[in-house]
Amino acid sequence: MNSLEGGGSSSVSAIKIIAAFAVIYIVWGSTFFFIRMAVQTMPVTVMGTLRFTLAGILMLCWCSFNGERLWTLRNILPAVLTGLLLLYIGNGAVAWSEQFLASSLVAVFVATSPMWFVILDYSKWKENFSSKKTIAGIVLGFAGILLLFSDNLIHTFSSESKGNKWAVLSLGVLTIGSVSWAAGSLYGKYKATGFSGSLNAGWQMLAAGIAYALTGMFRSDWSNFHWQDISPNGWGAIAYLVTMGSLLGYSAFVWLLSVRPATQVSTHAYVNPVIAVVLGVYFAGETITGKQIAGLAVILGGVVLVNLAKYMRSL
Secondary structure: OOOOOOOOOOOOOHHHHHHHHHHHHHHHHHHHHHHHHHHOOOOHHHHHHHHHHHHHHHHHHHHHHOOOOOOOHHHHHHHHHHHHHHHHHHHHHHHHHOOOOOHHHHHHHHOOHHHHHHHHOHHHHHHHOOOHHHHHHHHHHHHHHHHHOHHHHHHHHHOOOHHHHHHHHHHHHHHHHHHHHHHHHHHHHHOOOOOOHHHHHHHHHHHHHHHHHHHHHHOOOOOOOOHHHOOHHHHHHHHHHHHHHHHHHHHHHHHHHHHOOHHHHOOHHHHHHHHHHHHHHHHOOOOOOHHHHHHHHHHHHHHHHHHHHHHHHHO
């Protein structure tokens, strides 16, 4: 795990790799829908606390049951930092934005994350930015973002609608979250620990859950929150996010980062928005316009170009 473009060995089961990719492709695509369902009946900080604290404790208990050594400070600290970047800031930006944007739009925006991998991976700048395909892919991806949110931008600057302004603010929050997600992924990839993938994920999730809880206390979310306000759908969403999104999905992501190149793992960005759009439109009553579909196509085209350039260099 010393090289970002390395990753894995021939001894790793191909079936396990395929299954893990299927999980982050399909399950993670569905989490945007369930996050939106959860934040409709509880504050984002409460949702994050319940989701990641429960998942983290369960994962650490499982690791302890299997005889793994939990308390190694030199391994805990990198895991905590990675968890804060990925789950507290990165995932938190997604959850916060879904209060003001359709889950399908948020998922499409997050599809730009592979481009941030290229931009932030400074050790490979010379290699990455010597490729015309990579540069074209990055430009195309950001052009797709402008197309995707063009209606929101136009409405905001032509009216006094508070809702539209919050939607545009969400664009900035999502950008910060995408940058943090890429930075956390790269840091976790380069900063090898002696922990197993499961133990690493457990500490990351627990760190994020504690950070959400502290943020909720600072914002007085807990004092203004009533447990009876959580709907059955809200509890169902939390259960799905804990079990499928975190215990299964995030563990698969962390494990894949340890055995496959980060740019290959980031290809989940191709499929996640499609799954999110289908669920949002057919089950949450969200609408997506032809212009937004075009924005999705442009963004994914940019992501394809970025990863195609890297694939061709590896041949």
